[in-house]
Amino acid sequence: MENQPNTSKKSIMLNYGAILGFASIIVMLINYVIGDIYQPHWSLMIFSLAVTSTIIVYGLKKAKEMNSGFLSVGEAIKTGLGISLISALIYIVYLFIFYNMIEPDYFINMAKVQEQMIIERYPNLTDEQMEGAIKNAGMFANTGANLTLTMIISLFFGLIISLIAGLVMKKTEEA
Known part of the structure; x- marks a missing residue:
């Protein structure tokens, strides 16, 4: 029975991380289809941040529900970073495919x-x-550097979103 909360947290991280990863891919595909891949509009960044925040917050809400309504800031950060990590890994696999197969001249075109x-x-x-x-x-016009930067940015925003949401949603048992 003691192992169940960990399993629940892992399933939340995996499920919401997968949702966020595939949502990120969909946003990039839409941007690619409309031909705005090299100079995305600022509104796309706002939209992506809103989607990311929403999915992480829902994941934290689910974690709180599964823990009898309790959530510490530390647990919120761990869960949010887990969601961000899974999401980033899925998105990085897609980016690797995108840079090498779908749009192999991406970095040349981006440099121009x-x-x-x-x-x-x-x-x-x-x-x-x-x-x-x-x-x-x-400087970041190669696959490795770009994928590394993607991971760092994903974890950074996951940390910030999780911290803020954790502070708002925290509820701990009184000692």
């Missing part, structure tokens, strides 16, 4: 878009400054 943006935003840069800016912009 970034170079054009730098030229338009900073027309008075010297050639040396322009070269440095383009080099900095291309």
